[in-house]
Amino acid sequence: MHDLTLAEMCDGLARRAFSSIELTRHLLARIAAANPRYNAFITVDEAGALARAETADARLAAGDAPALCGVPIAHKDIFCTRGLRTSCGSRMLDNFIAPYDATVVERLAAAGAVTLGKTNMDEFAMGSSNETSYYGPVKNPWAPDCVPGGSSGGSAAAVAARLAPGATATDTGGSIRQPAALCGITGLKPTYGRVSRWGMIAFASSLDQAGPMARSAEDAALLLQAMAGFDERDSTCLDRPVPDYRAALDQPLAGLRIGLPAEYFGAGLNPGTARAVRDALAEFERQGARLVDIRLPHSDLAVPAYYVIAPAEASANLSRFDGVRYGHRCANPRDLRDLFMRTRAEGFGAEVKRRILVGTYCLSAGYYDAYYHKAQQVRRLIRQDFLDAFAQVDLILGPTCPNPAFAFGAKGGDPVAMYLEDIYTIAANLAGLPALSVPCGLVDGKPVGLQIIGNYFDEARMLAAAHGFQRATDWHRRQPEALAEAGA
């Protein structure tokens, strides 16, 4: 049953081939058995999931079931869930239970989805390997000695290991696409403002965007359909109609103009990854798409600009964790200063502290212009690069990451080497553009992701392109050998 795609599960539930309770029990049992191995979940909500499944079955029986009625999913532990702990991967929020649901959680619940639990992540979404989680790293189901990517590594591993057909995730600099690529699944970061950020714990507010992770573009479309839309509680959420993503999936690829940025195929790209991406591009061409060489001249500035802007915003966003109102508080503070300092020293891990320090520095008097202001100027240049490119092409394709999954600890001593793993994903966040990753090959038995960047609010076209590719290929159906051998 766990091998079914999310769309197939919807179908089976609607046909009453199986009940939501059966499906939910089955996945809960898989999680119980597999989570010690993958560490994909921080919190599993067995009682809540079964209660929701029961409600879903009643609605399915009554015939008034919404789109995702009875389908179990997982939420990244960055989304607030009423009554269920939301840790954000941090000791700081190890005891935090929100009195509200994130809009994303609320909408998926309204669509009938059943929440299995909360998935592991890099602390406050800061990381590309899931090694910064207070709850320990997530293991990549394809290679247990390798990272799953980050920060949404728990959601990616849960989907790849067939513990859930789909999961929510967030992407600030590649946190959906990079783990999707490294775990061989499909992940979509929508246009900034497409999905509400209400109830999603902020890392870098101007870059953060929620999106779906699933095994196929079709499944991602189903999840995005429920997640997207205007929310007056988020002032940066745009009030634009949400198209029918699933209905748009069958648009043909013929005639599509696909831009290939020279900057995404240069030095630093793993040759195996490059080969897999080239092969995928050939498939697009075979289906009638036209490949166009383009330039994104300011690409090399994306990582430095990002590592000014994101930490700057984070340094303020994370100030609220002060031990006064909720979350971790140090024992027996001597005075106010001691309360603030020790609470934060104990509550935050090393990477979070590093970014708070960098961000605070960049905003300091005398440095603001040289760093923050300059980075904002770079950001506008990067956006302009894309606007110029989209005047010539419909989509931009390239690798999601320079390399397949790397071993635990491989980049632990060198934060900059880690940051460079996001070299192809960060620009889309700076520009606010939608981007997705689909599996397009294996290198040394580890998955490779193809990135599709679209114009603003062009998610339907991107999903259709991904779907067209997936209809002709089977990379998205591959599963880790360990799973196959376990008799999946």
Add this chain to the structure above:
Amino acid sequence: MNWETVIGLEVHLQLATRSKLFSGAATAFGAAPNTQACAIDLALPGTLPVLNRAAVEMAIRFGLAVHAEINPISVFERKNYFYPDLPKGYQTTQLARPIVGPGHLDIELTDGGSKRVRIHHAHLEEDAGKSLHEGFHGLSGIDLNRAGTPLIEIVTEPDLASAEEAVAFAKKLHAIVTALSISDGDLSQGSMRFDVNISVRRPGEPLGTRTETKNLNSFRFMERAIHKEVARQIDVLEGGGRVIQETRLYDGDTDSARAMRSKEEANDYRYFPCPDLLPLQVDAELIERLRATQPELPEARRARFVTDYGLSDYDAGQLAGDTATAHYFEAAARAAGDAKLAANWVMGEIAARLNSAELGIGQCPVSPEQLGGLLRRIVDHTLSNAIARQVFEELWRGAAADADSVIEAQGLRQVSDSGAIAAMVDAVIGANAQQVAAYRAAPEAKRPKMLGFFVGQVMKASGGKADPRQVNELVAARLAEDA
């Protein structure tokens, strides 16, 4: 040797919105601690701000009232610092691009002239919560009810030259914001708080080093604090010292001030545009709609009181300055049918009684309708002034619903029956033969003064109820006719 004083003000004005600047929580004052703070005000993770439209409109109304430019685009920024009553660890405020640009306000000087005070800008921002240091056994309590309350901070140029000018400006500002109904203007509850930047210099010299005295919440404290700080700076300079740029705290209870922190210790607030809020765009249409519906401001009202009610410029100024007083006066004048009489009572009896009871006009136990009803009985000669004051007393005590019921219940109707008065006059003249003879023997010039004795006796006999005008006439006539 003479010194010049240079003063600039920063005024924090609490806006009278129902909900907070970025959340739907209520802003009412005096609720139990932490009962008016929602998830956004508590800065729970994942919460986001949504700007309160009413606060924006109020800021624009203020800007229009002080002839300021309204900036079509303004930007909210984060001002970062850690404090337990600042839940997000930053205050959302405006810095580089405030909503209200340069404007001005004219104040009247004691010599009858006027002075233009330039306003540098005014910006929207949220208030912090409160730290409570008493009653927690050595710990501090945090009340976040005030956190997120909308403020506008109004910043003047250093155009004020004395404590008196600063107070005149503050009072004028108070009159305007209450007229606009954008603030309740209740200084005692912190609705209007003043930070005063003060420096002194020799005439013709460049500006001296300034200090900032923070959080003055009454006109009286502001005046005293300025006098004190000016004297201190002059002392320092004349003693050969130099003024240190610092923030000072004035304590009204002890009439003393102390340094809080020097500039060297000042925080680096690391301002940057708030990424949770898009730049605020104000279109011309909104500005025009607000301009068209601006309430009457004190200056216009004063002119109207002179032309419509025939009040003197001074009286009109007294009544028009404070919106609540002006409304009270106009309602009383309508009910009385005599604006000048109403003006005299509002500025006289009412003002005196409120003052001694330490009440504002809003808490006056006598409603303007009640006062007007009373005054109507003076106008129609039912009551003498003396008896009217007696009736007013009953209304003030809350003993009666209106003047007429007091008059009825206590039989206070003025005696205007000329037969009854004539009888009393006869009785008084009969009983005072000696004085009558003296009156008649007196030269004409002295008589009016002597007449007062007889009038007083008749009034006394009537228990004050006789119409004094009538008594006067009758006594004069009787004394003349028997001569």
